[in-house]
Amino acid sequence: MTASGPDFAHTPVMPAEVVSHLITDREGAYLDLTAGRGGHLRALAGQLGAGARLYGIDRDPIAVAETTQILQSFVQFRKIIQAPFAELDHVAGQFDDSAFNGILLDLGVSSPQIDNALRGFSFQSDGPLDMRFDPDSGVTAAELIDTLDQKQLAEIIRSYGEEREAARMARAIVMERQRQKIATTSHLAAVIRAVTPKPQQTKTLARVFQAFRIAVNRELEQLEKVLPLGFQLLKSGGRMAVISYHSLEDRIVKWTFQSWFRPRCTCPPGLPVCVCGVKAIAVAVTRKPVSPGEAEIARNPRARSARLRVVEKL
Numbered sequence: 220m221t222a223s224g225p226d227f228a229h230t231p232v233m234p235a236e237v238v239s240h241l242i243t244d245r246e247g248a249y250l251d252l253t254a255g256r257g258g259h260l261r262a263l264a265g266q267l268g269a270g271a272r273l274y275g276i277d278r279d280p281i282a283v284a285e286t287t288q289i290l291q292s293f294v295q296f297r298k299i300i301q302a303p304f305a306e307l308d309h310v311a312g313q314f315d316d317s318a319f320n321g322i323l324l325d326l327g328v329s330s331p332q333i334d335n336a337l338r339g340f341s342f343q344s345d346g347p348l349d350m351r352f353d354p355d356s357g358v359t360a361a362e363l364i365d366t367l368d369q370k371q372l373a374e375i376i377r378s379y380g381e382e383r384e385a386a387r388m389a390r391a392i393v394m395e396r397q398r399q400k401i402a403t404t405s406h407l408a409a410v411i412r413a414v415t416p417k418p419q420q421t422k423t424l425a426r427v428f429q430a431f432r433i434a435v436n437r438e439l440e441q442l443e444k445v446l447p448l449g450f451q452l453l454k455s456g457g458r459m460a461v462i463s464y465h466s467l468e469d470r471i472v473k474w475t476f477q478s479w480f481r482p483r484c485t486c487p488p489g490l491p492v493c494v495c496g497v498k499a500i501a502v503a504v505t506r507k508p509v510s511p512g513e514a515e516i517a518r519n520p521r522a523r524s525a526r527l528r529v530v531e532k533l
């Protein structure tokens with residue numbers, strides 16, 4: 220299942236903004252935890268000196284193989300490791316640098332993954348209902364849909380798709396799977412379409428497919444785990460940049476960053492001065508999330524929901 224060629228290219232989101240916010244040392248070490256097709260790594264390479272070092276992680280073995288090839292010609296490129304980023308603490312020892320000047324996360328799914336029907340991410344093409352970033356491990360969306368009970372299915376659709384009609388969708392799925400196993404993207408899409416008024420169908424399908432993708436890949440748990448692990452690997456003065464694509468991700472990034480630059484005082488109530496000694500460990504580089512401009516959205520509509528937040532370690 221290869222995904223190369225122009226049809227499976229990925230356009231990096233806000234590359235100029237990422238580069239300008241992330242680089243603090245032109246000869247430093249930088250780690251992209253969502254290497255994808257290496258779009259951001261290439262943008263970074265273009266602005267870094269020859270002594271800089273570039274590393275990556277991606278859960279998708281196809282992305283790792285192809286991007287390792289693509290990046291060979293860059294003098295700063297070192298290696299990309301195939302792993303879920305929440306295992307950063309276990310795999311970071313394989314890099315030649317042990318601390319980084321910049322760490323990037325560009326969350327979610329890449330164009331080569333969406334555009335390859337065989338990966339099962341898209342309701343716009345017909346393929347196996349897979350949705351795993353790593354097709355060699357974990358359960359597929361089809362297996363989840365086949366085995367979870369109606370309540371669990373509704374919970375996934377409600378929590379991860381923010382879909383109000385989740386109970387109705389879950390009921391339709393359970394009724395259909397009693398008739399025939401739901402094993403393809405087009406079958407799931409047909410079930411959802413059948414219980415959704417026409418004007419809302421595209422948005423509803425996007426929400427339901429997002430919900431199962433998040434559940435299959437445990438995306439929110441991965442994100443909650445990786446942020447503190449990445450922060451530990453930053454040098455003092457190093458920066459972490461995160462691009463998120465929906466409110467569930469952005470909320471986790473926002474609250475985690477805030478806990479670093481505005482940590483909670485743990486003193487008992489009523490004390491006249493703080494004695495717990497809690498201290499900020501980071502400063503905000505972006506006070507508000509940075510969004511792509513209109514020209515970028517016109518060129519690359521998949522960028523439209525992107526939000527970039529950046530912090531600097533003290």
Ligand SMILES: C[S@@+](CC[C@H](N)C(=O)[O-])C[C@H]1O[C@@H](n2cnc3c(N)ncnc32)[C@H](O)[C@@H]1O
Nearest residue numbers: 231253255256257258259277278279303304325
């Ligand atoms: C939006 S794409 C990144 C694209 C990349 N910035 C570029 O310019 O080519 C997100 C990538 O993150 C990877 N990914 C998602 N969740 C991951 C996780 N938990 N661990 C490692 N990689 C993950 C996906 O496989 C995908 O390749």
